[in-house]
Amino acid sequence: MFRESPRTPTRQGVLAAAGKIAAILPPTPLLPVEIGGVRVHVKCDSLQPIGAFKIRGAWHRLTDLTDAERAAGVIAVSSGNHAQGVAWAARALGIEAAIVMPVDAPRVKIAATRALGAEVILYDRPGGEDRDAIANALCDERGRVLVHAYADPWVIEGQGSMGIEIAAQLGRAPSRIVVCCGGGGLAAGLALACPDSAVHPVEPAGWDDLARSLELGRIVRVGPDAPPTICDAIQTPSTAPVNFAVLHGRAEPGIAVTDDEVRAAQRFAFAQLRLVAEPGGAAALAAALAGKVPLDEGTVITLTGGNTDPEAFAATLSAGE
Structure with a gap:
């Protein structure tokens, strides 16, 4: 959704x-x-x-956040590249970021996202879990802005x-x-x-x-x-x-x-x-x-x-x- x-x-x-x-x-x-x-x-x-x-879209989105949105932080969904783009931009701008990533994503992508300072929340893609539903729920729970990998x-x-x-x-x-x-x-x-x-x-x-x-x-x-x-x-x-x-x-x-x-x-x-x-x-x-x-x-x-x-x-x- x-x-x-x-x-x-x-x-x-x-x-x-x-x-x-x-x-x-x-x-x-x-x-x-x-x-x-x-x-x-x-x-x-x-x-x-x-x-x-993916650094391109992440930078454009995060630099257009309002001051209140920056203070609240962002949630993103990604198999790894958008995750790193958002994490890179968030670190540069001093914004908290949490990324919903599939448990079967390449290890190098998960590790790189964490190394950039983002919180990684894994979901079971092979088991059919819906990453968008998870991200939307997290946005509601934490009051954060969703930075979707492509639907933005x-x-x-x-x-x-x-x-x-x-x-x-x-x-x-x-x-x-x-x-x-x-x-x-x-x-x-x-x-x-x-x-x-x-x-x-x-x-x-x-x-x-x-x-x-x-x-x-x-x-x-x-x-x-x-x-x-x-x-x-x-x-x-x-x-x-x-x-x-x-x-x-x-x-x-x-x-x-x-x-x-x-x-x-x-x-x-x-x-x-x-x-x-x-x-x-x-x-x-x-x-x-x-x-x-x-x-x-x-x-x-x-x-x-x-x-x-x-x-x-x-x-x-x-x-x-």
Whole structure:
């Protein structure tokens, strides 16, 4: 159950968020790479201080809190990257933060969130517990503001700051952006930031609820028989009305990628870009490498996170030898 905000995300809000981000963080690299004989670019937001793009939305949201809201603190829901973004921003701003995280989240993400000073509240994702219900109850109990991982207009605008950076680095709007997608916060933000660019959301196979929602014209949830996925960062049960409102009729048809395709993308990023990519952060690259999205020289592919357990990453690299 999502808590609706009366506020609507806008491109003006994206521009404001981009200004805030530029004031505290340098732009992440936009690196050229050849895929299938086409020179494209990869936006490496895995190199943010928390290892993921989520720092953008968290900073925009927390810096817009009122004094009373800052004093009360925030609650967030996340499998780990948004958790670290909120924890990082909260520590910098002197705000108390509690994060509802799945018990099966990568250990490196749970440890990093705690190291940044946030309280971690674990829930049983495999057992079917509802993280949004838990977070909403905590907000009511503690009188705190909910900072949702994607169902929040400020978070959407903050993530869209990536698009403003991309256009500045390219010197023009990209023809298309291939984007890793869970609930649709980044995809919606990029759609607002780059109104003339095609936006291609990429989700894990079996967890492609946004693709089906866009196709059907209404929000649908992931089925109860959804398969396991290594893409924990973008393993979300459904998009939210605020994201759907931006993307419906605007985004390109959604794309689903398999775990094997994602692992191949992780190996490609390591070999060709010298970068560590977590599974969810490599989904867009996986779609491009698998030939599931058209590519041209104006294409930008998002690499959104690099927070992966070392053992899992080593096993992925070894499997390609």
